[in-house]
Amino acid sequence: MDTEVTEETEEFSLPRSRQANERLHALIPGGAHTYAKGDDQYPENLAPVISHGHGAHVWDVDGNRYIEYGSGLRSVSLGHAHPRVLEAVRREIDRGGNFVRPSIVEVEAAERFLATVPTAEMVKFAKNGSDVTTAAVRLARAVTGRPRVAVCGDHPFFSVDDWFIGTTPMSAGIPAATTELTVTFPYGDLAATEELLTRYRDEVACLILEPAGHTEPPPGYLAGLRDLADRHGCVLVFDEMITGLRWSEAGAQGLYGVVPDLSTFGKALGNGFAVSALAGRRELMEWGGLRHSGDRVFLLSTTHGAETHSLAAATAVQTTYVEEGVTARLHAIGERLAAGVREAAAATGVGDHLVVRGRASNLVFATLDEHGRPSQEYRTLFLRRLLAGGVLAPSFVVSSALDDADVDRTVDVVAQACAVYRKALDAADPTPWLSGRPVKPVFRRSV
Known part of the structure; x- marks a missing residue:
């Protein structure tokens, strides 16, 4: 299977990734070799296990293709298999x-x-x-x-x-x-x-x-x-x-x-x-x-x-x-992405809640609740919608392998996610859109 994920979040599932995550936890403390890659950083049962990658795209073991950001925790800035x-x-x-x-x-x-x-x-x-x-x-x-x-x-x-x-x-x-x-x-x-x-x-x-x-x-x-x-x-x-x-x-x-x-x-x-x-x-x-x-x-x-x-x-x-001139290209891609995300967030009324920050070559995003406070629950909602749209983005850190079509597709998926974000803000409760526990911060004292 080599298709982009297009299902609604409620229908989107990763059965093979879920099984692989169980195997990982049985053999590797934390289920990953870096805490920031742990499945607790992703919505419950929606932590893709990667099969392979090329350029700005990765495929999970379920056969889904994603546009990837933050590649290898910022290590793969030229794209996979350069x-x-x-x-x-x-x-x-x-x-x-x-x-x-x-x-x-x-x-x-x-x-x-x-x-x-x-x-x-x-x-x-x-x-x-x-x-x-x-x-x-x-x-x-x-x-x-x-x-x-x-x-x-x-x-x-x-x-x-x-x-x-x-x-x-x-x-x-x-x-x-x-x-x-x-x-x-x-x-x-x-x-x-x-x-x-x-x-x-x-x-x-x-x-x-x-x-x-x-x-x-x-x-x-x-x-x-x-x-x-x-x-x-x-x-x-x-x-x-x-x-x-x-x-x-x-x-x-x-x-x-x-x-x-x-x-x-x-x-x-x-x-x-x-x-x-x-x-x-x-x-x-x-x-x-x-x-x-x-x-x-x-x-x-x-x-x-x-x-x-x-x-x-x-x-x-x-x-x-x-x-x-890779550094200049990273900045140009990041500027295009940041502008698109900010425009999509503003158009759906969540511009003060989904906030893009950082240098263009190293963009991150903050998810804020109805009171303007950082929220793991709203981050979970946002990540679920991105994953369902074929975007794997714990951050918006770009690689030089991204092209305009990738960025445009990402912005479209962000816009769809922002529409759901707006619904949750209006309800003052993101819980109905989480389908499980919220994502967790990496550094915390208890499991």
């Missing part, structure tokens, strides 16, 4: 994947990365974001001799490791002594950050944050952070997992012109292949190497960080971005 990336990967797979000594591919990947992100002087590759953010924290602590880490409390995720997860509602299993060493500062508020650094004078090793999020940084904010870090002797770390490539080929640091001491990249870097990067100033990065006179720092040592096919994928992705 030919240029696959060509590079296949070439290296035929030549061997991992060796007892560095391969020439590691040199080529590092050269390509540092040419794309010229604000960095050295780079080290790993497999996931947590590898490199934790390495950045360890390096900052080693360089400064300080114990505390200051994280931006307005940004949702930095690492699976104890120094960060201990600050979330899912802190079970993490000693309080570890959590107490992590403090938070608010995004956009330089005065509050300076107060924090003054309160913990000579204790904070680093400031770590996403340089931009759902809103643009206030004028002068990132430069102000740079100045604060310099004056208080701490390391400035930009987490560019999301902003890397999507904001500009060189990330947010390339767009806004503020150079961090260290930065971390991942997600879009491999177009779905597992690769991440820690980059930064040579003076700091070399502490994790062999050409310095201090104590050795165990920076990163990953068996699979040097897999040739993943590094080849990263090289191909960056080359494609630079040569084909």
